Amino acid sequence: MQCKEVEVVLERDGFVPVPEAARDHLSGCSSCRNLIADLTAIVATAHLLPAEVEPPARVWTSLRLQLEEEGIIRSAATRSGWLNFLEFFRPRVWATAAVGLLIVAAAALQFQRPTTQPIEARAYENIYENTSLTLNNDEAHLPAMQLAGNSSMDVSLRQNLDIVDKFIVDCEQRVKEQPQDELTRDYLSGAYQQKAELISAMMDRGGSGN
Amino acid sequence: MIGRGMLPVLGAGVLLLPSPPVQAAPQHFERHFAVKGRPVVILQNVANGRIEVKSSKNSEVVVVATQASNKIGVVAEQAEERIDVTATILDNSAPANELEANFTLTVPEETELQLKSQTGLVYVEQVMGDMTLQSVAGDIHLKEVSGYIVVRTTGGSLVCTQCAGKLNFNSISGNAQVLQPGLSSVTLFTMSGNILFDGEFIRTGIYTMKSGKGTVEVHFSGNDSFDLNAQTATGTVDNQAEALLRPDSHGVRHIASRFTKGLFGTVGSGLAKVELSSYSGTIRILKRD
Numbered sequence: 001m002q003c004k005e006v007e008v009v010l011e012r013d014g015f016v017p018v019p020e021a022a023r024d025h026l027s028g029c030s031s032c033r034n035l036i037a038d039l040t041a042i043v044a045t046a047h048l049l050p051a052e053v054e055p056p057a058r059v060w061t062s063l064r065l066q067l068e069e070e071g072i073i074r075s076a077a078t079r080s081g082w083l084n085f086l087e088f089f090r091p092r093v094w095a096t097a098a099v100g101l102l103i104v105a106a107a108a109l110q111f112q113r114p115t116t117q118p119i120e121a122r123a124y125e126n127i128y129e130n131t132s133l134t135l136n137n138d139e140a141h142l143p144a145m146q147l148a149g150n151s152s153m154d155v156s157l158r159q160n161l162d163i164v165d166k167f168i169v170d171c172e173q174r175v176k177e178q179p180q181d182e183l184t185r186d187y188l189s190g191a192y193q194q195k196a197e198l199i200s201a202m203m204d205r206g207g208s209g210n
Numbered sequence: 211m212i213g214r215g216m217l218p219v220l221g222a223g224v225l226l227l228p229s230p231p232v233q234a235a236p237q238h239f240e241r242h243f244a245v246k247g248r249p250v251v252i253l254q255n256v257a258n259g260r261i262e263v264k265s266s267k268n269s270e271v272v273v274v275a276t277q278a279s280n281k282i283g284v285v286a287e288q289a290e291e292r293i294d295v296t297a298t299i300l301d302n303s304a305p306a307n308e309l310e311a312n313f314t315l316t317v318p319e320e321t322e323l324q325l326k327s328q329t330g331l332v333y334v335e336q337v338m339g340d341m342t343l344q345s346v347a348g349d350i351h352l353k354e355v356s357g358y359i360v361v362r363t364t365g366g367s368l369v370c371t372q373c374a375g376k377l378n379f380n381s382i383s384g385n386a387q388v389l390q391p392g393l394s395s396v397t398l399f400t401m402s403g404n405i406l407f408d409g410e411f412i413r414t415g416i417y418t419m420k421s422g423k424g425t426v427e428v429h430f431s432g433n434d435s436f437d438l439n440a441q442t443a444t445g446t447v448d449n450q451a452e453a454l455l456r457p458d459s460h461g462v463r464h465i466a467s468r469f470t471k472g473l474f475g476t477v478g479s480g481l482a483k484v485e486l487s488s489y490s491g492t493i494r495i496l497k498r499d
Binding site for chain 1 (some may be wrong): 364399487
């Protein structure tokens with residue numbers, strides 16, 4: 001069995017317990033074991049949230065695509081070609097993964113029963129506050145050279161970070177006023193994700209000195 | 211008359227004189243890689259500069275790089291059908307104008323591309339194959355390309371002319387222009403840029419275009435057939451094609467959220483699905499002349 005086939009089996013049969021058909025392959029493939037570990041951690045974190053219903057499969061599918069896109073997990077098809085790129089993205093993993101988890105949590109909350117609306121609103125508030133704090137903390141730790149650099153790259157990254165920050169402030173304000181506004185919540189989640197990616201890119205750049 | 215004993219002193223003095231700045235010599239790099247089928251070309255340009263990709267009928271990948279100086283290292287290697295090209299900065303203290311590398315790739319018509327650039331333009335023309343194109347500040351221009359096209363930029367804009375297949379664009383401040391497309395799936399998201407879609411909606415196609423603060427503008431033809439859902443939180447919807455929009459014809463009664471402004475409607479038989487949204491910008495819907 002190949003890695004790609006394992007992914008198909010996991011998508012079809014789930015990963016708790018690991019399907020019989022995939023076990024042999026997993027014993028000799030650290031990459032697929034890591035995939036299972038990542039998925040397990042995500043599920044464990046999602047279960048910590050109170051009174052949720054199971055999010056639909058499309059949430060996991062979109063999360064998997066996002067994780068692949070960020071280089072956190074790899075699909076068999078792109079694995080060999082992106083090995084060098086993965087090293088480039090390595091320091092980004094944790095920031096984007098953290099935000100990814102929080103976004104999953106937010107997505108899971110969307111499927112709660114209507115009777116839980118006040119709890120839902122509070123839960124959203126907590127998730128957004130935590131995400132915002134995490135990202136602001138990361139932003140505060142950006143390398144000094146990145147914040148002072150004059151290259152067109154540095155300037156562009158800073159300008160875009162400023163755009164994201166202002167947009168987040170705007171959306172957060174509206175979500176506070178209208179916690180049930182799903183469209184704004186979507187935009188806010190997207191903005192957090194973009195900020196996480198941007199900060200990671202800036203940290204990488206500061207670290208490499210390019 | 212200068213005495214013999216003075217010569218070493220003068221010699222040393224000449225060596226210590228300030229010399230005019232040495233102009234960094236441009237470097238030329240060229241490699242040819244024979245391929246059999248559909249190659250995968252991966253290019254990562256950490257330096258500044260432009261990447262241009264064109265196709266030819268030949269079964270080879272030609273990589274040509276022009277470097278502003280020897281402060282940039284270019285490496286290209288082949289593993290069967292995979293060609294990896296990387297430009298790295300060898301001297302971080304070098305001035306910006308010496309850290310530029312421009313690439314021209316000539317590839318077979320059916321080629322998969324994975325390109326990563328910093329500030330220069332990425333231009334791809336007449337290539338068929340899946341492609342992932344990333345840029346921080348550089349624009350990305352695609353002409354007559356087809357496949358599953360993924361574009362990620364921070365501030366760079368996308369212009370996609372006569373593209374076919376599927377397109378996924380994500381940016382913070384970049385604009386997206388999709389012109390005369392033959393795309394069956396389009397997902398565009400930009401936080402502050404503008405979006406323009408000018409072309410046909412393929413029947414059964416799904417089109418999602420979202421801008422946080424920018425304008426989302428769609429030009430469609432009277433022959434198109436699509437269901438439309440346009441939503442904005444604090445922006446406006448400018449529907450200049452009201453005469454062509456009818457209530458949803460599929461029996462689904464859409465109710466707009468009380469927190470948003472928007473419209474639902476159908477053009478023709480409503481075969482394609484078009485979803486437009488902007489948080490605070492304008493959504494404009496026009497019929498082409």
